[in-house]
Amino acid sequence: MKNKILITGGAGFIGSHVVRRFVTNYPHYEIVNLDKLTYAGNLANLKDIEDRPNYRFIKADITDPIEINELFLKEEFDAVIHLAAESHVDRSITDPTAFVMTNVIGTVNLLNAAKECWKGSYAGRRFYHVSTDEVYGSLGETGLFTESTVYDPHSPYSASKASSDHFVRAYHDTYGLDSVISNCSNNYGSHHFPEKLIPLAINNIKNNKPVPIYGKGENVRDWLWVEDHARAIDVIFHQAKSGETYNIGGHNEWKNIDLIKLLCSIMDLKLGRGSGDSEKLITYVKDRAGHDLRYAIDSTKLQENLNWVPSLQFEEGLAKTVDWYLENEEWLNDVTTGQYQNYYAGQYITLD
Ligand code: NAD
Ligand code: DAU
Helix, strand or coil, rough: CCCCEEEECCCCCHHHHHHHHHHCCCCEEEEEEECCCCCCCHHHHHHHHHHHHHHEECCCCCCCHHHHHHHHHHHHHEEECCCCCCCCCHHHHHHHHHHHHHHHHHHHHHHHHHHHHHHCCCCCEEEEEEEHHHHHHHHHHHCEEEECCCCCCCCCHHHHHHHHHHHHHHHHHHCCCCCEEEEEEEECCCCCCCCCCCHHHHHHHHHCCCCCEEECCEEEEECHHHHHHHHHHHHHHHHCCCCCCEEEECCHHHHHHHHHHHHHHHHHCCCCCCCCHHHHHHHEEECCCCCECCCCCCCHHHHHHHHCCCCCHHHHHHHHHHHHHCCCCCHHHHCCCCCCHHHHHHHCCCCC
């Protein structure tokens, strides 16, 4: 039994969905959410479950080894589901060091604390590392990433995630740590911070602002409903063998420009605008440096071994996502004031 589970990064986008799922589905588990609450962390994401008796929040920084070691010794967690990270590729291009600190050093701090606390006795204990398909680099027009695709990261973000994956495997191979890793494609859904393509576009379309498309909009991403990712994490956490890796993806590839056109048509309907009105906001801007052309996941292993399949069609999921943002104006306003304005002005300097 894995009873007392530390979830790191639980106040972020995917983490909050994972925390909600575990708190709700496993009332006999004690779920501890550890988060530094960076610009991307928001406890409002967990308002609906914050009073549940099996949930607790701890504000802490995974880059601080003393704080993390003390916490592990005091709390004696049975398992870790590690999501805390700097997660935005564009920010990694302007400040790579922050990504090394959180994604590499932070992960190693957690591995050390787990190793010290568990002292080689891993029965019923597990370190689950949540990673990304970006570690595999970029695909051409064809092909899919499998679990044996060679790592070939290009951005400082993906290099830091690749490094953290290697450390998790090294702790498994060297110290026998019970660990699993999953590498997932692009997620979408509620509570997604509006620095990422879909929520940024929703916010801009809503406010009649230009929608920035990098380069020619030809880059392809494989989009997965965030709750399907949380369900995959649940299944892998409980059923994978130690040392295994699983790829998670939606079999749902979209060119950025096609995705944004679909989003514009959904928003025209929801906002009562004329057909084609929102598309006029599309604005091509300078391409992202080192922009990976295409990501696409082969999730056969997960589907066949653990019976997981994505639950939602993209059109339905995107419409639900738009509804959530339109119904949660206060959330959107809160996260797009202050610091966000400075980030936006710096990142989209060529837009106006
Ligand atoms: P996010 O940026 O929304 O959330 C990250 C969370 O980590 C935030 O709550 C933040 O406060 C916290 N955090 C950051 N630095 C910290 C530190 N030093 N100490 C403690 N907490 C800290 O990210 P997300 O999109 O929810 O991604 C979560 C995880 O999933 C990441 O590891 C990311 O690499 C991975 N992932 C994301 C996607 C995606 O599409 N978003 C896809 C695959 C994998
Ligand atoms: O593939 C998984 C990864 O997906 C995760 O590991 C990352 O944490 C997550 O941020 C995401 O990375 P991407 O770089 O693919 O996501 P982003 O939303 O930033 O960009 C999606 C695509 O849209 C990408 O090709 C860049 C493009 N884009 C993005 C922004 C923010 C634009 O054209 N305009 C924009 O303004």
